Amino acid sequence: MTTGDPRVRMADLSDGELSVTDVLGAVSDPGAGGIGLFVGQVRRQDHAKAVELLDYSAHPSAIDELRKVGEEVLTDDITALAAVHRIGRLRVGDLAVVVAVSAPHRGPALSVCTAMIDTLKARVPIWKHQVFLDGSDEWVGL
Numbered sequence: 001m002t003t004g005d006p007r008v009r010m011a012d013l014s015d016g017e018l019s020v021t022d023v024l025g026a027v028s029d030p031g032a033g034g035i036g037l038f039v040g041q042v043r044r045q046d047h048a049k050a051v052e053l054l055d056y057s058a059h060p061s062a063i064d065e066l067r068k069v070g071e072e073v074l075t076d077d078i079t080a081l082a083a084v085h086r087i088g089r090l091r092v093g094d095l096a097v098v099v100a101v102s103a104p105h106r107g108p109a110l111s112v113c114t115a116m117i118d119t120l121k122a123r124v125p126i127w128k129h130q131v132f133l134d135g136s137d138e139w140v141g142l
Contacts, residue, residue, distance in 0.1 A: 054129065
């Protein structure tokens with residue numbers, strides 16, 4: 001049974017490939033005239049170093065926190081919000097996170113989409129282990 005604001009239609013982690021289509025479908029609504037979308041993917045370079053892979057891990061509370069963040073960033077004029085973050089090993093080009101927000105007009109959808117990804121990155125206990133081609137590595141989000 002889902003509790004909380006029903007406009008948060010998806011708040012999840014996945015160890016498989018992410019689907020932009022599924023996330024967009026979750027926020028689709030006949031009352032929505034605009035959808036804000038953020039798709040984060042693994043880039044080939046960070047800190048001027050070539051990235052080999054990322055390994056995302058999450059605390060068991062991450063899904064609950066993701067939902068809480070979604071509920072907190074909602075405004076009255078939002079129709080629906082969906083967010084899914086990948087965990088596990090990712091290669092360059094793989095999708096790491098997808099966020100979509102629908103609203104009657106584009107402005108609120110885009111603003112809340114930005115707030116969602118920014119707050120998610122700051123608060124949801126998901127950690128990134130970044131491995132570089134030169135053999136060095138770093139942890140992000142600890």
